[in-house]
Amino acid sequence: MNYSADGVSKDKKTHGVSESYKPSSKLDENIEELNRDGFVILKDLFTKEDCELAKKKIDMIYKNQIDEFGGKKKLEYINDQNVARALFVYDDFFVQFFNNKRILEVLEKCFGKKYILNLQNSPINKPYDAHYGSTWHRDLSYQHFVPSRPVAINVLVCLDSFTKENGGTYILPGSHKYEVFPSESYRIKNETQIEADVGDAFIFDSLLYHRAGANNTGKDRNLIVHMYTLPFVKQQVSFPRMLNGKLSENEELAYLIGYDSETEDSVINWRQRRKKRYDKQ
Numbered sequence: 001m002n003y004s005a006d007g008v009s010k011d012k013k014t015h016g017v018s019e020s021y022k023p024s025s026k027l028d029e030n031i032e033e034l035n036r037d038g039f040v041i042l043k044d045l046f047t048k049e050d051c052e053l054a055k056k057k058i059d060m061i062y063k064n065q066i067d068e069f070g071g072k073k074k075l076e077y078i079n080d081q082n083v084a085r086a087l088f089v090y091d092d093f094f095v096q097f098f099n100n101k102r103i104l105e106v107l108e109k110c111f112g113k114k115y116i117l118n119l120q121n122s123p124i125n126k127p128y129d130a131h132y133g134s135t136w137h138r139d140l141s142y143q144h145f146v147p148s149r150p151v152a153i154n155v156l157v158c159l160d161s162f163t164k165e166n167g168g169t170y171i172l173p174g175s176h177k178y179e180v181f182p183s184e185s186y187r188i189k190n191e192t193q194i195e196a197d198v199g200d201a202f203i204f205d206s207l208l209y210h211r212a213g214a215n216n217t218g219k220d221r222n223l224i225v226h227m228y229t230l231p232f233v234k235q236q237v238s239f240p241r242m243l244n245g246k247l248s249e250n251e252e253l254a255y256l257i258g259y260d261s262e263t264e265d266s267v268i269n270w271r272q273r274r275k276k277r278y279d280k281q
């Protein structure tokens, strides 16, 4: 934008402003929102059919995980009921949700080329019921530093629409930029509820304070929660060790799953991995 001598821009929308951000694509606009407000919503990434099928499959995976752990009571004992974890390890149908081109292009703008999937879980937001996500938190628990660039980014895929009635996620916009959790009066004044449609992705900086809303409908609110991180952050569970070589054929997907950022068991193994990289060059 050009400025006249008195600093008034040609379109007369600013004066005294000599620096402004100029997005050159829709993607740049998304990144601007994500950086400044800490969140952005991408519309229509997944079909209704795939979202419906995902819900059925999540139900089956969750039942399987209840059995794995020895029953529902035991999950309740550790306060981990109503969440299915590591979905794509149980069914590779779920790869498409974290390996989506439009999501990855946002992530690459934020992280550069090197980042991994840290988790893929599905909390099942039951009517009139709270879970670990219903109180204010950051997805990097206990962290109070704020980095100059994102270390972790969440992508929530809406399998049901997020509405005021069914408890769409509440956020505190811009809170990823501040170390300390704000006061109650600030929270009440500034909390904003996310509304989105089936198939949308709600993307936010993992340091943004958020909570699930109260579900006051008779139906579950389903979603898939992803967190992606720079590779030095440990995964919630080790996908490479769970998969044991599965899904490692495609190099980019393998990197995303974390095959290249595991801690090695020995110096020999560490050097073998490094050798493979040199062999390729």
Ligand SMILES: O=C(O)CCC(=O)C(=O)O
Pocket: 123, 125, 133, 139, 167, 168, 169, 170, 210, 211, 212, 213, 223, 225
């Ligand atoms: O259910 C939601 O809207 C948010 C869930 C959440 O914050 C989490 O799983 O960490």
Ligand SMILES: [Fe+2]
Pocket: 133, 137, 138, 139, 210
């Ligand atoms: Fe969360």
